[in-house]
Amino acid sequence: MKKTVIGSVLAATCLAGLAHPAFADDGKITLMIGGIEKQIYLPVKLTEQLGYFKEQGLSVDLLTEPAGVEAENELLSGSVQGVVGFYDHTIDLQAKGKAVESVVQLLQAPGEVLLIDSRKAGQIKSAAHFKGKSLGVTGLGSSTNFLTQYLAVSHGVKLGEFTSVPVGAGNTFIAALQQGKIDGGMTTEPTISRLLKTNEAKVLVDMRSPSDTQKVLGGLYPSSCLYMQTSWVEKHRAETQKLANAMVKTLKWIQTHSAAEIAAKMPKDYYAGDKDMYVKALASGKVMYTPDGRMPASGPATVLKVLSTFDKALAGKSIDLSKTYTTAFVDAAK
Numbered sequence: 001m002k003k004t005v006i007g008s009v010l011a012a013t014c015l016a017g018l019a020h021p022a023f024a025d026d027g028k029i030t031l032m033i034g035g036i037e038k039q040i041y042l043p044v045k046l047t048e049q050l051g052y053f054k055e056q057g058l059s060v061d062l063l064t065e066p067a068g069v070e071a072e073n074e075l076l077s078g079s080v081q082g083v084v085g086f087y088d089h090t091i092d093l094q095a096k097g098k099a100v101e102s103v104v105q106l107l108q109a110p111g112e113v114l115l116i117d118s119r120k121a122g123q124i125k126s127a128a129h130f131k132g133k134s135l136g137v138t139g140l141g142s143s144t145n146f147l148t149q150y151l152a153v154s155h156g157v158k159l160g161e162f163t164s165v166p167v168g169a170g171n172t173f174i175a176a177l178q179q180g181k182i183d184g185g186m187t188t189e190p191t192i193s194r195l196l197k198t199n200e201a202k203v204l205v206d207m208r209s210p211s212d213t214q215k216v217l218g219g220l221y222p223s224s225c226l227y228m229q230t231s232w233v234e235k236h237r238a239e240t241q242k243l244a245n246a247m248v249k250t251l252k253w254i255q256t257h258s259a260a261e262i263a264a265k266m267p268k269d270y271y272a273g274d275k276d277m278y279v280k281a282l283a284s285g286k287v288m289y290t291p292d293g294r295m296p297a298s299g300p301a302t303v304l305k306v307l308s309t310f311d312k313a314l315a316g317k318s319i320d321l322s323k324t325y326t327t328a329f330v331d332a333a334k
Helices: 003-016 039-050 068-077 088-095 143-154 171-178 191-197 210-217 230-235 237-255 259-264 275-288 299-308 328-333
Strands: 029-033 060-064 082-086 100-105 112-117 134-137 163-166 184-187 201-207 224-229
Touching: 029 039, 029 068, 039 060, 039 224, 039 237, 039 275, 068 082, 068 088, 068 224, 082 088, 082 143, 088 100, 088 143, 088 299, 100 230, 100 237, 100 328, 112 143, 112 191, 134 143, 134 171, 143 163, 143 184, 143 299, 171 184, 171 191, 191 201, 191 275, 201 210, 224 230, 224 237, 230 237, 237 328, 259 275
Parallel strands: 029 060, 029 082, 134 163, 134 184
Antiparallel strands: 082 224, 100 224, 112 184, 112 201
């Protein structure tokens, strides 16, 4: 379900003046995903496909936005109970006075790649060459934008010296590259494999695995997670526990099944027209998923370090990382 479909829900919620989302009349929990077809968010759709939400007695609606920052906005506006997006938003939001926490950590690496248009590869050999370039991100304020900004600043390029262009992912990202609207950009699977297969792009920075991420960012960078407003979690601990039970069971299922078996459970349109390519990318990327939904101990500090490099909202702020995530529900799920 796309953003246009939930417009009436958002309007109704705003009119009601809710500080945080309550249950819908039918008792459903609504989760917003920043691009549900992306492999970095695969566990949440797989949980639905495996029937684990229903097994917990939950009625869960999965909605999708093209960018994580838009999913974040839906949470803050009160139209959804949770978001499946990047953990870094919880830190950024705390700096802005919002209490949001990761409840289940799905990924221990970004699963992202900075691709460069093959026609420009000779000009852009590192992030130090971003000056004057246009780089695609899913949305302004998105995690792809955060990581792109970090790469630039950490290589001596100031924020005003390059342009972040919101182009989404999938077909819209590919079209922007083909049409020369961007010189490259940050994206995920299966978009990465689609562009590499046609030789239209080359990998400049790879953060698909924990080991590659540590080389680039200096540590693990926990990314995709289920995050929710802390006030909602405190008032709905039973429902939150059931969500954690379902997702942790899925993460363990992923560890014991092949990429082909996982792909077979996913909707066919997620394959982007090439199932073999999708399976191959998933086989390589399985290492990015956490085995049990736990936050990597060293992860939050790495994310804070990255964001502090460029995020003005963090300037002069003391961030309490312990309030940006909880392991209570995944511990209980085990």
